[in-house]
Structure formats: structure tokens, C-alpha cells
Ligand SMILES: NC(=O)c1ccc[n+]([C@@H]2O[C@H](COP(=O)([O-])OP(=O)(O)OC[C@H]3O[C@@H](n4cnc5c(N)ncnc54)[C@H](O)[C@@H]3O)[C@@H](O)[C@H]2O)c1
């Protein structure tokens with residue numbers, strides 16, 4: 094549905110299930126007032142849902158936090174390897190009739206230091222896989238327990254230490270006000286010259302203009318990006334068209350297996366929320382005052 098169609102139709106439904114391409118704005122939530130009770134995000138990131146407006150409209154927001162974890166981690170590893178070996182550039186060149194073996198000499202992963210920024214579900218699965226590739230893995234996450242990292246053979250370090258020591262950096266934190274554009278001119282300046290960056294988290298954690306500057310100067314040798322601040326990015330985006338950048342159109346969760354799992358996970362979560370059973374696990378539950386939650390649950394049970 095287009096945003097206009099969604100606004101026109103949302104009031105006919107008790108629940109709305111979306112992927113990342115649909116923005117559940119204050120306008121959508123207000124248009125749904127009176128009937129809409131649950132917003133289901135068929136995936137992890139809930140940065141496309143206005144949680145405050147949902148809470149004010151009496152809507153629970155639930156997500157599908159686990160079913161696409163491995164798909165996203167596998168895509169991160171795929172991008173890491175493709176980037177290091179110039180796979181997309183060499184593929185395009187060969188299809189254009191150019192056999193350029195010298196131009197596309199790559200770099201090895203084995204023995205290199207990989208910094209995982211955000212050591213949650215996806216980040217820790219990327220870490221496991223990177224250990225299998227012989228990489229030295231460090232991680233930064235202000236909330237992750239050190240023993241979880243240790244069990245995987247990764248070391249938790251500060252933000253500054255992670256970005257300063259890494260040959261490769263893989264981003265796995267959610268987009269929040271605190272993580273917006275944390276990768277910017279200042280942080281790129283503190284990285285090793287020739288660092289390589291993978292982003293399967295959210296485009297908004299990177300200042301994309303700063304990344305273009307860092308790529309142009311050679312500070313960042315390469316980037317592999319699945320996500321962008323604006324999706325789809327502009328056709329003439331300097332970042333997307335940069336010769337040292339490998340891109341995919343937000344495919345991290347797009348495997349047959351992950352989408353089947355997500356569909357089941359979100360159907361169960363939305364069904365549970367509509368029956369009033371899963372209210373406590375709703376993403377915005379902590380924002381709903383206890384007395385409002387009780388009333389909401391009563392309403393949900395009545396429907
Ligand atoms: N490209 C895709 O298709 C795709 C697929 C799945 C997830 N994602 C993105 O990846 C993100 C992570 O997914 P997940 O399932 O691992 O979520 P998660 O909640 O399990 O992990 C996120 C981790 O980030 C940490 N974190 C929070 N703030 C941080 C900060 N300032 N610095 C470092 N770490 C911080 C959290 O403590 C948590 O451990 C999602 O929010 C989503 O945006 C993208």
C-alpha cells in the first residue's frame with residue numbers, strides 16, 4: 094500500500110503488520126484510532142514505528158525479534174567476504190567484457206581484527222562465523238554481558254578501542270537517538286587508514302556524507318551496505334555509486350527460511366497481543382502506564 098492508501102484504510106483493522114518499508118507514523122496511528130489495537134513489525138528494527146504515538150493511541154507494538162537473526166548474520170558475512178575480494182566490482186567488469194585480475198586483488202580476512210558494534214542476536218552470530226574464518230573478534234556493546242562475548246571468543250571493548258583497533262567493522266546496533274550518525278567524521282578519523290565497514294543494521298547509524306568523504310580520502314578503503322538512511326536511496330547517490338562500495342537493497346532478512354519464520358513469529362505475537370496475552374512483551378509495554386495497560390487489556394479481551 095502507498096502511504097495514502099494506508100492512511101485511508103487503517104481504521105478498518107484491529108491489527109497492522111508491516112516490514113521496514115512501511116512507516117507507521119503518528120498520522121497512521123491517529124487515522125487508526127478507535128479500532129487499531131496492535132502494530133506488528135514483521136522483523137526486528139522498530140525504528141519505522143512511532144512508539145510514542147502508538148502508546149498515546151493505545152496500540153501495542155510487537156515485533157518478530159528472532160526469526161531473521163541468522164539470515165541477517167549470513168548476509169553480513171556474505172558482504173564482508175564479497176567486499177574483501179571485490180566480488181561485485183569484478184563481476185560487473187567481467188560482464189562488461191573486462192578481464193581485470195590485477196585491478197581486483199583483494200585482502201584476506203584470516204588474522205584480521207573485526208569489531209562488532211552491537212553484540213546482540215545478529216552481532217553475536219556474526220562473531221561466531223567470523224571466528225570460524227580465523228578473524229580476531231572484538232566487540233562494543235554498552236549492555237552486553239562480558240561472559241556472553243567471552244563464550245564466543247570475542248572481547249568486549251570500549252567504542253574508542255573497537256574503532257581504533259579494527260581492520261573491519263561490522264554494525265549491528267539498533268537505530269535510536271543515541272546511535273544516530275555515531276559513525277561520522279570524528280569517528281572515521283579515529284579508525285585505521287584503510288578500514289573496511291559492513292552495515293546490515295540501519296543506514297541512519299552512519300553519517301553517509303561523512304562516509305563518502307572518508308571513502309574519497311582513502312581513510313575507509315571499502316564499505317558494504319545493505320541499509321541506507323533513505324530507502325531506496327537516490328539514483329544518483331554518491332555513496333551507492335562509489336566504486337569502493339558494495340550495495341544490496343536491504344536484503345538482510347530476505348531468505349525463504351527467515352521470511353517463513355518471521356511470518357509465524359509475528360502472527361503469533363499479534364494474535365497473542367489481540368487476545369491480551371502478550372502485552373507484557375510488547376516493545377512499547379514499558380511506556381504504557383500500568384492503569385492504561387489494564388484498561389487496554391480489558392478492551393482487548395472484549396473484542
Ligand atoms: N539488514 C537487515 O535486514 C536486518 C535484519 C535484522 C536486523 N537488522 C538490524 O540489526 C539490528 C540488530 O538486530 P538484533 O536482532 O541483533 O537486535 P538485538 O536487540 O539482539 O541487538 C542489538 C544490540 O545492540 C546493542 N546496542 C544498543 N545500543 C548500542 C550502542 N550505542 N552501541 C553498541 N551497541 C548498542 C544492544 O545492547 C543489543 O545487544 C536491528 O535493530 C535492526 O535494525 C537488520
Ligand SMILES: O=C(O)[C@H](O)COP(=O)(O)O
Pocket residue numbers: 112113114135136137138139161343345346347
Ligand atoms: O529489522 C529487521 O528485521 C530487518 O531490517 C529486516 O527488515 P525487513 O523485514 O523489512 O526486510
